[in-house]
Amino acid sequence: MFVVATAGHVDHGKSTLVRALTGMEPDRWAEERRRGMTIDLGFAWTTLPSGGTVAFVDVPGHERFVPNMLAGVGPVPAALIVVAADEGWMPQSAEHLAALDALGVAYGLVAVTRADLADPGPATARARAEIAATSLGAVETVAVSGVTGAGLPELRAALDRLAARLPAPAVDDPVRLWVDRSFTVRGSGTVVTGTLGGGRLRVGDELELAGTDELVRVRGLHSLGAARPEAAAVARVAVNLRGTPRDRLGRGDALLTPGRFHRTDVIDVRLAGDPAADLPATLTLHVGSAAVPVRVRPLGPDTVRLRLARALPLLVGDRALLRDPGRHHVSGGVRVLDVAPPPLARRGAAAARARILADLDGRADLAGELRRRRLVRVGTLIRMGVPVHAEPVAGDWLADPEHWRQLGERVTEEVSRHAREHPLEPGMPVDALRQRLDLPDRVLVEALVRPPLRILAGRVGAAGVDALPEPVARAVQRVRAEYGDRPFRAPEADRLVDLGLGPREIGAAVRAGALLRLADNVVLLPDALDGAVRVLAGLPQPFTLSAARQALDTTRRVAVPLLELLDRRGATRRLPDDARIVVT
Ligand SMILES: Nc1nc2c(ncn2[C@@H]2O[C@H](COP(=O)(O)OP(=O)(O)OP(=O)(O)O)[C@@H](O)[C@H]2O)c(=O)[nH]1
Numbered sequence: 188m189f190v191v192a193t194a195g196h197v198d199h200g201k202s203t204l205v206r207a208l209t210g211m212e213p214d215r216w217a218e219e220r221r222r223g224m225t226i227d228l229g230f231a232w233t234t235l236p237s238g239g240t241v242a243f244v245d246v247p248g249h250e251r252f253v254p255n256m257l258a259g260v261g262p263v264p265a266a267l268i269v270v271a272a273d274e275g276w277m278p279q280s281a282e283h284l285a286a287l288d289a290l291g292v293a294y295g296l297v298a299v300t301r302a303d304l305a306d307p308g309p310a311t312a313r314a315r316a317e318i319a320a321t322s323l324g325a326v327e328t329v330a331v332s333g334v335t336g337a338g339l340p341e342l343r344a345a346l347d348r349l350a351a352r353l354p355a356p357a358v359d360d361p362v363r364l365w366v367d368r369s370f371t372v373r374g375s376g377t378v379v380t381g382t383l384g385g386g387r388l389r390v391g392d393e394l395e396l397a398g399t400d401e402l403v404r405v406r407g408l409h410s411l412g413a414a415r416p417e418a419a420a421v422a423r424v425a426v427n428l429r430g431t432p433r434d435r436l437g438r439g440d441a442l443l444t445p446g447r448f449h450r451t452d453v454i455d456v457r458l459a460g461d462p463a464a465d466l467p468a469t470l471t472l473h474v475g476s477a478a479v480p481v482r483v484r485p486l487g488p489d490t491v492r493l494r495l496a497r498a499l500p501l502l503v504g505d506r507a508l509l510r511d512p513g514r515h516h517v518s519g520g521v522r523v524l525d526v527a528p529p530p531l532a533r534r535g536a537a538a539a540r541a542r543i544l545a546d547l548d549g550r551a552d553l554a555g556e557l558r559r560r561r562l563v564r565v566g567t568l569i570r571m572g573v574p575v576h577a578e579p580v581a582g583d584w585l586a587d588p589e590h591w592r593q594l595g596e597r598v599t600e601e602v603s604r605h606a607r608e609h610p611l612e613p614g615m616p617v618d619a620l621r622q623r624l625d626l627p628d629r630v631l632v633e634a635l636v637r638p639p640l641r642i643l644a645g646r647v648g649a650a651g652v653d654a655l656p657e658p659v660a661r662a663v664q665r666v667r668a669e670y671g672d673r674p675f676r677a678p679e680a681d682r683l684v685d686l687g688l689g690p691r692e693i694g695a696a697v698r699a700g701a702l703l704r705l706a707d708n709v710v711l712l713p714d715a716l717d718g719a720v721r722v723l724a725g726l727p728q729p730f731t732l733s734a735a736r737q738a739l740d741t742t743r744r745v746a747v748p749l750l751e752l753l754d755r756r757g758a759t760r761r762l763p764d765d766a767r768i769v770v771t
């Protein structure tokens with residue numbers, strides 16, 4: 188299915204054309220039929236010569252109902268622009284085209300209607316010229332009569348060609364269904380309708396209701412008038428919601444894939460085209476089917492901050508439109524650059540912000556977001572519309588690599604400073620360090636602490652010799668001096684006693700990572716393990732205990748517990764016949 192919204196001046200024959208093409212009545216209200224005028228959106232569909240289906244969102248042309256028109260075209264990426272041959276290009280022809288242009292609609296065609304009443308030539312030429320300068324570019328035009336049926340076969344063929352040009356729908360995107368209607372069906376409860384522009388919906392799905400954060404469940408789905416278990420974009424859909432009162436949602440609300448959208452009431456945007464220098468301070472922002480009053484704060488030459496009267500589920504890159512409701516005037520299109528911009532509190536912050544925005548184009552950019560935000564959760568970025576293809580530094584936190592490196596350096600500085608200022612404390616409390624570095628989560632501190640620093644009992648301190656009491660540190664130094672060139676010889680028990688390394692001192696040295704304990708009174712320097720694996724890997728595999736002992740130039744007293752430790756660490760494996768292999 189593809190979805191097309193009509194556009195064009197009042198009474199130019201949009202509804203008549205939709206009726207002629209589909210055999211369905213787009214003017215749903217008795218009042219519309221009585222007045223011969225569309226007031227609200229209408230919906231109809233038909234099969235094209237190719238066998239494909241086109242669904243129409245028929246919009247009102249009257250200037251009073253432009254907000255309804257915008258709710259219809261907002262989520263729809265293609266337009267059927269209708270111009271009457273006998274009246275030609277008129278104010279709402281221009282306003283509707285400006286709206287399509289502002290929203291960046293790139294696919295469309297023109298029907299010059301009422302061609303039985305006047306030569307369609309001049310209206311066709313004017314429409315072509317006006318449209319050529321917009322996001323729609325060069326479009327096909329077809330002269331038709333909704334009354335005689337002339338031109339309808341050609342229009343159907345042109346709709347097929349338009350459908351073939353549309354980009355493939357993003358069926359794997361998260362769902363953001365902008366509600367354009369909600370009503371109650373007796374026995375079923377609340378039903379909402381909308382144009383599903385991306386993703387898919389299934390009966391039983393849980394969705395977030397944008398306004399309230401509430402989760403709602405899809406009880407039933409209809410598309411093209413029939414119940415379906417599933418609907419994939421692009422489609423017109425009617426969604427029956429279980430247990431959701433009708434007054435809970437209406438036009439401008441959205442149903443969302445849970446956890447995928449950021450609700451925001453402050454956005455930084457780029458104005459499309461040549462922005463008017465005198466943009467009013469208050470305007471209405473139209474996006475999807477929503478219309479929300481906004482306050483406009485200019486930042487750069489073509490960038491502004493918008494403060495929304497109501498939070499909306501917006502993503503980086505979204506297109507929207509600003510309109511001045513008082514002057515019936517589309518002020519222009521906007522492209523969302525940032526859905527979670529920083530506050531502008533300091534003097535000069537707005538100018539600095541403008542310089543940053545000057546480099547943004549509304550395309551999601553992970554590296555740039557990390558550079559600007561420095562530390563951010565994976566889920567936060569995904570909810571802004573930024574795909575994440577980077578590994579978190581800790582938990583679900585992503586970091587700008589340069590910022591992370593600097594934080595690592597600051598950890599060392601802060602811990603040293605703390606040690607100087609509090610010489611009797613066994614390290615800096617993790618939380619004090621977290622606050623000092625202004626980190627939002629303790630897991631970040633834990634990930635930043637690297638040897639020779641380490642966390643023990645909630646404090647960050649130096650591991651290794653530096654952290655040991657002076658006599659123990661000296662003893663360890665002696666071991667290092669005496670055994671550095673024969674790393675697998677452990678000092679004998681009496682030598683340990685001579686060095687002043689009793690069980691308590693050895694325990695402290697082991698906890699500080701300065702010694703490695705293989706068994707009671709059997710200690711090596713901590714780098715011995717890696718060295719041993721290198722030596723053993725050089726042996727013919729598998730090797731025996733005796734071969735290992737000889738290669739390491741050591742005694743059974745060391746070799747037996749050393750190999751057992753390597754087994755436990757998975758560096759070696761003991762085979763059934765007691766020989767071993769190095770695990771690579
Ligand atoms: N002769 C002739 N009359 C037409 C044709 N198309 C529409 N009309 C008449 O023009 C009038 C307006 O047509 P609609 O289809 O209601 O126009 P619309 O564009 O939907 O108007 P709004 O929805 O109010 O903007 C009606 O009286 C139609 O019968 C046509 O091709 N030929």
Ligand SMILES: [Mg+2]
Pocket residue numbers: 201202203224225245246247248
């Ligand atoms: Mg109409």
